[in-house]
Amino acid sequence: AGGGSIAWVDKGGLLNIGPESAGSDPGPVAYGLGNHRPTVTDANIVLGRIDPDNPIGGKLERLDVEAAKRAIDTHVGEPLGLDTLAAAEAILRVANSRMAGAIRLVSIERGFDPKRFAFMPFGGGGALHACAMLDEVGITRAIIPRYPGVTSAMGCVIADMRQDFVQTLNSLVDHIDLKALKSFMQSHRDQGMALLDAARTQFEDRLVTFEFDMAYIGQTHTVSVPIEVAFDQNGYFVPPDHDTINAAFDAAYTQAFGRLLKNGVRRILNLRSAVTGKRPKFDLETLAPTNSDPVSPKATRPVHFAGQWEETAIYERLSLPIGTVIDGPVILEQPDTTVLIEPGLQGRVDRFGNTIIERIGDVK
Incomplete structure (x- = not known):
C-alpha cells in the first residue's frame, strides 16, 4: 500500500486498500485533479497528519480537506457505519497492516527477527507510517533518511x-x-x-x-x-x-x-x-545540518491519534541540529516529505542528519 492506494469496501463489507492506485496523477481526492475515491493520503490529510496549506513538492497551492472527507464518508464511512474520523483511522489501520505484512514476508517468514533490523522508509509518504511499523512488526527503530523523497534518485547519483x-x-x-x-x-x-x-x-x-x-x-x-x-x-x-x-x-x-x-x-x-x-566515495555527513542552535516549533496543530485530537508541535526538520531529541507527538516537515512521530516515541537527529525514531522506553 502506498499513498495513492485506493480504499474501498467490498460486497462482504470488508475494507480493502489497493491494489488499484490513484498514483500522483490524478492522485488523492484532496489534489482536486479528478479522482473521487479516497486514498491513504486522503486519510492522513483528514487526520491532520499532512498540512493542507503547505503541500510537499510545491506544485499544489492547497489540499482540499473537505473533498477528502466527503470521499471517505461516501466510499468507506457510510458502507461501514463509521463517522469520518473513524473511517480515516480504519483506512490507515488496514494500510499499515498491509505494509507490515510485506515486512513480515521478508523477515519473520524467512527466519529473521525484525528486532535485529531498522525500518527505513523513503518516498514522500513513507515517513508518515514509520511509527506504525514499529508497533505492527516489533521493529525497534526507524531511520528516516535526510531526504526521503529523493532517496532513490540520490542513490542513482552516488552509487x-x-x-x-x-x-x-x-x-x-x-x-x-x-x-x-x-x-x-x-x-x-x-x-x-x-x-x-x-x-x-x-x-x-x-x-x-x-x-x-x-x-x-x-x-x-x-x-x-x-x-x-x-x-x-x-x-x-x-x-x-x-x-x-x-x-x-x-x-x-x-x-x-x-x-x-x-x-x-x-x-x-x-x-x-x-x-x-x-564512483568517488560520497560522505553522507555532508548532508547533515550545520547549525547548532536549538530550534523551536514553527507552529502547532491538532492531529488525530487513537480516537482523539492532540495539539502537536510542528518543526522544520532540516533546521534541527545534530543531537536534537524530540518526544512525540510531533510532526517534522520538509519540502519532500512529512515525518510523523507518534505519542510514546522519540526522534533523534544523528550525525548524518537522519532522524532515528525509537520507543521512549527503549532509548539508551
Missing part, C-alpha cells in the same frame, strides 16, 4: 554504475571453444566500457569481472564460478584454459557443498560479465 552481460555457452568444459570464449569476453568488456563512457560521469576506477554458471552433468542447480583473466602484451584478454576453469569450479563447488563429485563431468552453462564504474 557505482554497473553493466551486466550474459552469454549462454552450454558446453562441457573440455569442449569449450576458447577462441569464441575470448571473443565473448572482449565484446562484453568493450560494450560495458562504451556504456560507461556514454554516462559522461567521473569514475575513480573501472573494473571488469567474469564468472561462469557451472554444474555437473545431470544437476539442475548451478554454482557461480569467478574467473581471473590475464591480458596479452597488446592489452587483450587471454581466456582461461580448461585446467584453470576446472580448478576454479572445484574451488567454488567445494566452498558451497564441502565436497566434489567423484568422476563428475563439469559443464559451463553461462558466461556472466560485469563492467563497473567506481
Whole structure:
C-alpha cells in the first residue's frame, strides 16, 4: 500500500486498500485533479497528519480537506457505519497492516527477527507510517533518511554504475571453444566500457569481472564460478584454459557443498560479465545540518491519534541540529516529505542528519 492506494469496501463489507492506485496523477481526492475515491493520503490529510496549506513538492497551492472527507464518508464511512474520523483511522489501520505484512514476508517468514533490523522508509509518504511499523512488526527503530523523497534518485547519483552481460555457452568444459570464449569476453568488456563512457560521469576506477554458471552433468542447480583473466602484451584478454576453469569450479563447488563429485563431468552453462564504474566515495555527513542552535516549533496543530485530537508541535526538520531529541507527538516537515512521530516515541537527529525514531522506553 502506498499513498495513492485506493480504499474501498467490498460486497462482504470488508475494507480493502489497493491494489488499484490513484498514483500522483490524478492522485488523492484532496489534489482536486479528478479522482473521487479516497486514498491513504486522503486519510492522513483528514487526520491532520499532512498540512493542507503547505503541500510537499510545491506544485499544489492547497489540499482540499473537505473533498477528502466527503470521499471517505461516501466510499468507506457510510458502507461501514463509521463517522469520518473513524473511517480515516480504519483506512490507515488496514494500510499499515498491509505494509507490515510485506515486512513480515521478508523477515519473520524467512527466519529473521525484525528486532535485529531498522525500518527505513523513503518516498514522500513513507515517513508518515514509520511509527506504525514499529508497533505492527516489533521493529525497534526507524531511520528516516535526510531526504526521503529523493532517496532513490540520490542513490542513482552516488552509487557505482554497473553493466551486466550474459552469454549462454552450454558446453562441457573440455569442449569449450576458447577462441569464441575470448571473443565473448572482449565484446562484453568493450560494450560495458562504451556504456560507461556514454554516462559522461567521473569514475575513480573501472573494473571488469567474469564468472561462469557451472554444474555437473545431470544437476539442475548451478554454482557461480569467478574467473581471473590475464591480458596479452597488446592489452587483450587471454581466456582461461580448461585446467584453470576446472580448478576454479572445484574451488567454488567445494566452498558451497564441502565436497566434489567423484568422476563428475563439469559443464559451463553461462558466461556472466560485469563492467563497473567506481564512483568517488560520497560522505553522507555532508548532508547533515550545520547549525547548532536549538530550534523551536514553527507552529502547532491538532492531529488525530487513537480516537482523539492532540495539539502537536510542528518543526522544520532540516533546521534541527545534530543531537536534537524530540518526544512525540510531533510532526517534522520538509519540502519532500512529512515525518510523523507518534505519542510514546522519540526522534533523534544523528550525525548524518537522519532522524532515528525509537520507543521512549527503549532509548539508551
